[in-house]
Amino acid sequence: MFEALTERLNRAFRDLSGYGKITPENIEPALREIKLALLEADVHFKVVKEFLSLVRERSNGKEVLDSITPAQQFVKIVHDELTKVLGGESAVAEAASNTAGIYFLCGLQGSGKTTAAAKLAHLFGNAALAALDLQRPAAVEQLKVLAERIGAKFIPPQFPNDARRSAAHIRDIFPSLECKHLIVDTAGRLQIDDELMNELKDVHEIINPSETVMVLDAMTGQEAVKVAEAFRARIGLNSIFLSKTDGDSKGGAALSIRFITGIPIKWIGTGETPQAVEQFHPDRFAGRILGMGDVVSLVEKAAKATDLKQAEKAAKSLMKGKFNFELFLDQMREMKKIGPLSELISMLPGGSTLPIDAIPSEKEVSRFEAIILSMTKEERRNPELINVSRRDRIAKGSGSKPDDVHRLLKQFRQAKEMMSVFSGGKKISKKIGRMFGM
Amino acid sequence: MIRIVDKLKKGLERSRRELGEFFDAALGRGILDENAATELEEALIQADTGPQTAEELVEDMRVWMKNAGGGVIAETLREALGLRISRILRSAEVPANSNQIPKITLIVGVNGTGKTTTAAKLAARFSADGEKIILGAADTFRAAAVEQLKIWGERLNIPVIAQAEGADPAAVAFDTVQAAINRDCDRAIIDTAGRLHNKTNLMAELEKVVRVIKKLREEVEILLVLDAAVGQNGLVQVKCFAESLPLSGLVVTKLDGTAKAGIIVRAVAELKKPVLYVGVGEGIDDLIPFDAEAFAKNLIS
Ligand SMILES: Nc1nc2c(ncn2[C@@H]2O[C@H](COP(=O)(O)OP(=O)(O)OP(=O)(O)O)[C@@H](O)[C@H]2O)c(=O)[nH]1
Ligand SMILES: Nc1nc2c(ncn2[C@@H]2O[C@H](COP(=O)(O)OP(=O)(O)OP(=O)(O)O)[C@@H](O)[C@H]2O)c(=O)[nH]1
Ligand SMILES: [Mg+2]
Ligand SMILES: [Mg+2]
Numbered sequence: 001m002f003e004a005l006t007e008r009l010n011r012a013f014r015d016l017s018g019y020g021k022i023t024p025e026n027i028e029p030a031l032r033e034i035k036l037a038l039l040e041a042d043v044h045f046k047v048v049k050e051f052l053s054l055v056r057e058r059s060n061g062k063e064v065l066d067s068i069t070p071a072q073q074f075v076k077i078v079h080d081e082l083t084k085v086l087g088g089e090s091a092v093a094e095a096a097s098n099t100a101g102i103y104f105l106c107g108l109q110g111s112g113k114t115t116a117a118a119k120l121a122h123l124f125g126n127a128a129l130a131a132l133d134l135q136r137p138a139a140v141e142q143l144k145v146l147a148e149r150i151g152a153k154f155i156p157p158q159f160p161n162d163a164r165r166s167a168a169h170i171r172d173i174f175p176s177l178e179c180k181h182l183i184v185d186t187a188g189r190l191q192i193d194d195e196l197m198n199e200l201k202d203v204h205e206i207i208n209p210s211e212t213v214m215v216l217d218a219m220t221g222q223e224a225v226k227v228a229e230a231f232r233a234r235i236g237l238n239s240i241f242l243s244k245t246d247g248d249s250k251g252g253a254a255l256s257i258r259f260i261t262g263i264p265i266k267w268i269g270t271g272e273t274p275q276a277v278e279q280f281h282p283d284r285f286a287g288r289i290l291g292m293g294d295v296v297s298l299v300e301k302a303a304k305a306t307d308l309k310q311a312e313k314a315a316k317s318l319m320k321g322k323f324n325f326e327l328f329l330d331q332m333r334e335m336k337k338i339g340p341l342s343e344l345i346s347m348l349p350g351g352s353t354l355p356i357d358a359i360p361s362e363k364e365v366s367r368f369e370a371i372i373l374s375m376t377k378e379e380r381r382n383p384e385l386i387n388v389s390r391r392d393r394i395a396k397g398s399g400s401k402p403d404d405v406h407r408l409l410k411q412f413r414q415a416k417e418m419m420s421v422f423s424g425g426k427k428i429s430k431k432i433g434r435m436f437g438m
Numbered sequence: 439m440i441r442i443v444d445k446l447k448k449g450l451e452r453s454r455r456e457l458g459e460f461f462d463a464a465l466g467r468g469i470l471d472e473n474a475a476t477e478l479e480e481a482l483i484q485a486d487t488g489p490q491t492a493e494e495l496v497e498d499m500r501v502w503m504k505n506a507g508g509g510v511i512a513e514t515l516r517e518a519l520g521l522r523i524s525r526i527l528r529s530a531e532v533p534a535n536s537n538q539i540p541k542i543t544l545i546v547g548v549n550g551t552g553k554t555t556t557a558a559k560l561a562a563r564f565s566a567d568g569e570k571i572i573l574g575a576a577d578t579f580r581a582a583a584v585e586q587l588k589i590w591g592e593r594l595n596i597p598v599i600a601q602a603e604g605a606d607p608a609a610v611a612f613d614t615v616q617a618a619i620n621r622d623c624d625r626a627i628i629d630t631a632g633r634l635h636n637k638t639n640l641m642a643e644l645e646k647v648v649r650v651i652k653k654l655r656e657e658v659e660i661l662l663v664l665d666a667a668v669g670q671n672g673l674v675q676v677k678c679f680a681e682s683l684p685l686s687g688l689v690v691t692k693l694d695g696t697a698k699a700g701i702i703v704r705a706v707a708e709l710k711k712p713v714l715y716v717g718v719g720e721g722i723d724d725l726i727p728f729d730a731e732a733f734a735k736n737l738i739s
Pocket of ligand 3: 113133
């Protein structure tokens, strides 16, 4: 559907390897790919424009390192800039520092406010949840049930037809509950609905929160900026709670808001339960927007490993889907430098969805190595050659059972298919699901 | 009925001011030069069509202008673009009306798009047409989801079939269809829990709901509800739901906001699923049958 960025960049950079340097001319095809990737990630088109000129400036004149491909290096530059725009390290610190007081949640209909209220209460502990959504059927009941589930105190609206008076009641009763935090849920509303926006302004004034949070659906498109600006203009916003990040949307809207308004994203929702909440990490999110898993940290790790050429070869073949036992062996040796295989796989796009037991343990890797070393060069290059008698010979040579050889062959085939899935950018989840009989 | 149209108009006018200016500036120069083409493309992207569709449409218009001789005015160009878009939107075939009684409608979609509200709106609509309706609360997962549908049922005076929270949604669906048959209903409308399309187990749960319904009634109308504010993920949603279930069509909600739902154009073009209804407010009669021309006009005006 949407092609993986690394693939596209590899194409854009196919001719760059001879250049040695990134120049304004040779970078244009790559910038176009980045532009498409960002737009398909729902980054606002104005942000895309400005961001591209930033990257153009930043990468001009950069030497193309010998150790990694130009595409990978360029991705790294883009990724670093994205991370900075998303708030760099400071964003995490901001989230951590701000944990006491009165939180006021607002946002569009269905964005995830009520759920986010419960999530924050769970995260902070010792919190009271207050319901101010008098609009939607059973909205109060929903928050009440969630409050019970996490053992938080619950303040219902005292005046079912009057949000303002209910807000005043919440404000007045909260001190007597002896909770450290108050989290107020409000009704969803469109930013262009004057009547409801006026109501929001009034109840916001009455509650007088220490933190005003807009809850934004990670699947939101180009509208996100307009919405955030409108809410900010009315009541001021301190932070964004990005919900539904457990989906496969890229979440570029978050980048746009941060870029244009400077409002930090502090938390992300990672599921429907109150427990499914995490602090926002700019670097991880940059990778998500670019749709490339943590290819960047893969590149970084490879660059640190002693044998750069070898690592490059491994990473390259990993992404290319060309795969035989020689490479498998190379990789397994290399993995010991780069880190456990499981970690590496989890950094690849789609890799995090792999079931854990599909990944061999360190012990198994050593045993596999022995088996592979007992194969002839021919057999390593063409695993199809391995019939029953060859299998028994290999087992003997490596001091293992024929079953172990069989298992390795199976693992190898799975790994091979996995690699071709990663490099092909096809429907990963479906394929992997089939691969493991799910 | 007049009220709804007014409401939609009001909603559309608000957004017309912004994008309208954009298009006027882009098209005002009469000829589609490089600058105008870029602005047009950006306007389309801002409406969430995505870069690919935007590029294709602009290229289409470029060729059209050339063929037309270059003398057309901005307004004509806008009309031509609108026509292109509505043609795409009409390109997916609307499934034929079934004769089965009771008719079964299943509402599906990702979290928070407006499924429960749409189920209630549909119930109100068909009920006003004189049909005998029953609602099924097969969202047994989200806190107070059953309660939410029950409140709508009370307001509309339409019975709601429900079980305890945590019950098997397929069992609720089965009960609902069974009740619809026993009580001589014309139609059963079943609400389901929101689920993200990348969650295999939840999609399998939905497949089971459909299988179980089919034990009682062969034909099931399945409507996928999309939020107008959705970006490029909308395409993935349609694709994944269509892969799991035989979708009859789409419902686009929250079109009373400023979001244009441009991704729908690509979704219809690529996946051939028709849009059947649009939601234009939180009220019970804020649901209108899809009109491709109006949708296209809204997108580019
Ligand atoms: N998968 C997933 N679902 C979420 C997340 N956050 C919220 N949801 C779901 O999204 C839907 C809407 O969430 P609510 O909390 O009811 O949204 P809201 O903004 O309060 O909605 P209104 O009050 O109607 O405007 C529900 O089905 C939630 O379970 C999340 O992080 N991940
Ligand atoms: N403005 C507007 N709001 C809508 C529309 N349709 C639904 N809503 C609102 O969107 C919010 C979510 O609607 P629900 O019907 O609860 O959504 P859902 O898909 O059932 O949500 P989950 O079951 O939690 O996944 C509610 O606040 C609705 O009032 C619409 O067409 N326009
Ligand atoms: Mg709510
Ligand atoms: Mg619902």
